[in-house]
Amino acid sequence: MAEMKVDLCGIELDNPVIAASGTFGxxxxxxxxxxxxxxxxxxxxxxxxxxRFGNPxxxxxxxxxxxxxAVGLQNPGVDRVISEELPRLAECFDKKVMANxxxxxxxxxxxxxxxxxxxxxxxxxxxNVSCPNVHGGGMSFGTSAKSAxxxxxxxxxxxxxPVIVKLSPNVTDIVSIARACEDAGADGISLINTxxxxxxxxxxxxxxxxxxxxxxxxxxIFPVAVRMVYQVANAVKIPVxxxxxxxxxxxxxxxxxxxxxxxxVGAANLVDPFACKQIIExxxxxxxxxxxxxxxxxxxxxx
Amino acid sequence: xKQGIFTITGNTPLTKTVCKMTLEGDTSAITAAGQFVNIKxxxxxxxxxxxxxxxxxxxxxxxxxxxxxxxxxxxRMKAGDTLDILTGLGNGYDLSVCxxxxxxxxxxxxVPPLYLLAKRLIAKGKExxxxxxxxxxxxxxxxxxxxxxxxxxxxxxxxxxxxxKGFVTDAFKGGFGYVYTCGPEAMLKAVYxxxxxxxxxSFEERMGCGFGACMGCSCRTLYGNKRICKDGPVLVKxxxxxxx
Numbered sequence: 001m002a003e004m005k006v007d008l009c010g011i012e013l014d015n016p017v018i019a020a021s022g023t024f025g026x027x028x029x030x031x032x033x034x035x036x037x038x039x040x041x042x043x044x045x046x047x048x049x050x051x052r053f054g055n056p057x058x059x060x061x062x063x064x065x066x067x068x069x070a071v072g073l074q075n076p077g078v079d080r081v082i083s084e085e086l087p088r089l090a091e092c093f094d095k096k097v098m099a100n101x102x103x104x105x106x107x108x109x110x111x112x113x114x115x116x117x118x119x120x121x122x123x124x125x126x127x128n129v130s131c132p133n134v135h136g137g138g139m140s141f142g143t144s145a146k147s148a149x150x151x152x153x154x155x156x157x158x159x160x161x162p163v164i165v166k167l168s169p170n171v172t173d174i175v176s177i178a179r180a181c182e183d184a185g186a187d188g189i190s191l192i193n194t195x196x197x198x199x200x201x202x203x204x205x206x207x208x209x210x211x212x213x214x215x216x217x218x219x220x221i222f223p224v225a226v227r228m229v230y231q232v233a234n235a236v237k238i239p240v241x242x243x244x245x246x247x248x249x250x251x252x253x254x255x256x257x258x259x260x261x262x263x264x265v266g267a268a269n270l271v272d273p274f275a276c277k278q279i280i281e282x283x284x285x286x287x288x289x290x291x292x293x294x295x296x297x298x299x300x301x302x303x
Numbered sequence: 304x305k306q307g308i309f310t311i312t313g314n315t316p317l318t319k320t321v322c323k324m325t326l327e328g329d330t331s332a333i334t335a336a337g338q339f340v341n342i343k344x345x346x347x348x349x350x351x352x353x354x355x356x357x358x359x360x361x362x363x364x365x366x367x368x369x370x371x372x373x374x375x376x377x378x379r380m381k382a383g384d385t386l387d388i389l390t391g392l393g394n395g396y397d398l399s400v401c402x403x404x405x406x407x408x409x410x411x412x413x414v415p416p417l418y419l420l421a422k423r424l425i426a427k428g429k430e431x432x433x434x435x436x437x438x439x440x441x442x443x444x445x446x447x448x449x450x451x452x453x454x455x456x457x458x459x460x461x462x463x464x465x466x467x468k469g470f471v472t473d474a475f476k477g478g479f480g481y482v483y484t485c486g487p488e489a490m491l492k493a494v495y496x497x498x499x500x501x502x503x504x505s506f507e508e509r510m511g512c513g514f515g516a517c518m519g520c521s522c523r524t525l526y527g528n529k530r531i532c533k534d535g536p537v538l539v540k541x542x543x544x545x546x547x
Contacts, residue, residue, distance in 0.1 A: 022517065029515045029533070033304065045518070053521065053528055056546075058509040060519040062349050062372075069511060074518045074528070218348055270512035271343070271350060273389070274306065 002284040003294035006040070008262045009162030009187045009239055011096060011123050013040035015283065016252060016295055019276050020243050020266035021046050021100035021126065021166075022071065026085040030269070031092035034277050040262060043098035043126050044085070047116070049108045051077035056210040061199045066218025066245070067267055068197050070211035072134050073102050078112045086121055096123025100166070102131050103141075106154045114158040125161055127151060130168030130193035132215045142168040142193075145180035152184040164188035164241060169221075169228055170196045178232040189232055190241035190264065192225045217267040221245040226258045233259020233300055247275065249282035253290065259300040304391045304514055305332035309363065311384045314377075317366065317444040321412065322378050323356075326363045326386065333358055335395025336420035337485070337505055337537050340365070341513035343387040344373050350389065351377070352513050352532070354485070354505075356415035357422070363390075366415035366445070392513050393536050396420050396483055396503050398427060405429055406479035408471050408494050410436040410486025414445055416505060420483055421452055433457070434474045436490065440465035472497045492545055502540045506531055522546070 004015035019030070019042035026044050030036050054074030061068040075081065089097065099116040103109035113125050129142035129151050141147045152165050165181040167174055169192035178189050194215025199208040207213070225244025233240045242260030246252060247268040255263045268275035283295075292298055309328030316322050333340075333355055340363070341350040351373040357364035369378050380386075398420075405424060407417045414435050424431050431454045437443045439462045449456045457474045458466030467474045471486075472493045482502035484494045491504050508531040511519035515533030522529055524542040529535055 023512075025516045025518075053523060054518065057520060057522070059521075060349070060509045060511045060517070062347060065348060067348055067511065069517065069519060071518045071521075074521055267348075270517050271348060272306075273304075273512070273514060273516070 002287040002292070003296070004283055006262055006296055006299075008241070009124060009164065011162070013262060015040045015280055016256065016260070016262040017276055017280050017283075018042055018098065018241065018262055018264045019269055020264035021098075021128070022069075023266045023269040026081070027089050027093055027097070030273060033273050036092060037094055038280055039095075039276055041095050041098055041123065043100045043264065044089075045075050046073050046100045046102045046128055046131065047075050047078050047081050047112060048073055048102050048104075049078055049112050051075065051080065058208060058210055059214070061208040061214065063197065063199065063216060063218065063220065065220035066216055067270070068199060068209060068214035068216055069194070070209045070214035072211065073131055078115050082115060082119060086119055090121060097121055098124045098126050098164070100126045100128055102128040102134070104134070106151055109151050110154050110158055113155045113163075117159045117161050122161060124164055124188075125155065125159055126164045126166050126190055127155055128166045128193070130166050132168065132170060132194055132196045132213070142177065143171050145177045148177050149180035149184035152181045152186045156185040162187035164190050166193055167191040168193045169224060169244070174228050175231050175235045178236050182236045182238050186238060188239040188241060189236060190243060191232060192221070192228050192244040195221055195224065217245065219245045219247050222247075222251060226254060229255060229260050230258040230302065249279050249286040252279060252283065253286055253292070253298065256295060256298050257300070257302040259302070261299055304389055305329060306387065306389050309386050309388050311380055311382050311386065312362070313382055314380055316378075318442055321366060321368050321442075321444050324365045324367065324377065324380075326365070327361050328363065328388070330358055330361055330363050330390060332391025333363070334391060336398075336423050337395035337416050338391060338393045339513070339536065341389040341392055341510075342377070344376050346376070347373055349511065350513060352392070352510050354416040355419060357419050366412075368412040389513060393532060394534065396505075396537050398423060400501070401429065401481040401483070403430060404479050405431060405481045405483060406498075407431060407433045408436070408482055408484040408486070409433070410471060410490040411438070411442070413484070413486030413490070413505070416485050417483065418445060418448060421449060421454055425452060425454065431455070432479055434459060434471045436460075436471035436486065437465070438462065495540060495543065503537050504540065504543060505536045506538060507536065
């Protein structure tokens with residue numbers, strides 16, 4: 001019997017598959033398609049203190065083996081997430097959900113995290129210091145070890161739930177940023193957010209995206225993600241959640257061998273709404289093929 | 304929404320750039336005219352959204368314009384080839400609010416979804432009028448198909464090479480109490496300004512998922528933020544905010 005259970009910051013997951021923030025809404029679009037309780041968990045849409053419409057459209061662009069998005073953290077704001085989205089989620093999801101939080105100043109992060117920390121349904125706070133599509137916030141916190149650690153420490157001071165800091169790959173040395181977050185008290189690290197990219201419309205001679213640049217995700221970024229997960233997992237003692245281009249059960253195993261304790265699946269959900277379900281169904285077969293009895297045993301197993 | 308594998312039964316050009324594809328598969332998720340499907344195409348990452356033109360049991364008809372790599376690949380596919388398609392996406396047109404004499408206004412590749420709409424309105428006993436707008440005679444398609452439904456069809460062309468010279472709104476003659484429209488945004492705006500009645504307007508936007516998960520195609524309306532793919536593509540006249 002293939003043992004798929006893993007531990008993430010003291011909470012047991014039935015399997016390591018976590019649908020990634022921004023690709024899974026607040027869950028119920030997918031709950032209409034399959035029982036989302038089969039997931040390890042999911043990280044809900046990036047939530048901010050105040051409601052945000054996000055960036056102008058077009059926000060999406062096709063890329064080789066991937067896509068750009070510049071949604072810009074559209075969300076109803078933390079008050080409505082708590083009063084409307086979480087009650088609706090409770091009807092279709094029994095497990096602890098990961099609350100993804102973004103902000104434009106340290107106080108924003110603290111406020112939003114403190115509010116969501118009080119919610120029974122929330123198991124973890126995933127603190128996004130890496131959104132490439134907003135200005136004056138998001139990624140600017142995640143591009144220096146000092147400011148990332150500042151956010152991590154401030155959130156930790158108000159949170160009772162595990163705090164996982166989601167890092168940007170758009171940096172020169174992700175390891176030093178991960179270490180600074182660990183030193184600041186973070187309970188886990190998740191990586192990678194999207195890679196900053198751009199496409200140009202040849203006929204219009206203008207960027208395809210209204211925001212000009214966007215975050216690159218999809219299968220194409222998988223090798224970059226594996227490399228960064230490997231580097232960070234070898235440098236910190238706290239759990240690492242690996243993500244970036246994961247599309248198959250084999251990709252999940254590869255991420256775990258690189259050092260991930262759990263694995264987020266992002267853009268794949270948008271192309272195939274059943275992607276996470278398929279991955280979870282395929283995992284036992286892949287484990288058997290590679291003689292894996294328990295997924296816990298392979299974390300960081302790449303020699 | 305359903306995911307299914309469809310088998311192509313026909314794929315023929317209607318004009319230099321517009322093709323008609325017929326497919327067989329499980330169409331049970333398609334509930335309204337004006338909905339769309341989202342098609343996985345080999346070698347491309349994102350699915351391609353195409354409006355439903357017609358539906359007969361398990362036969363799905365898509366009429367699409369070749370504008371990029373996705374539709375180019377589709378145009379080269381042959382009978383017997385298969386496609387992975389998400390069906391039953393979007394809200395579609397509401398037929399219950401149009402009175403007895405609705406006007407259907409289509410522009411270019413906005414014409415196809417009005418075909419199934421016309422059929423369904425006729426089945427409800429409505430007196431349907433149709434205006435189809437194109438740039439020139441060589442771009443005209445589906446005029447005969449609409450005429451075969453027995454509806455009053457007016458074609459307009461910008462250069463006057465066929466039908467009424469000018470835009471779709473130049474063919475407005477009154478006698479309608481409601482509009483259903485689909486086409487380029489500039490045309491939708493002109494119809495909005497000149498129709499003088501209520502209506503439903505189908506919008507287009509670049510989409511990520513097509514089923515409401517990614518927030519890639521959001522727009523502002525007077526009824527709050529909406530996702531074109533899930534809460535649209537059809538918006539009612541009273542809620543539209545023109546931004547571009």
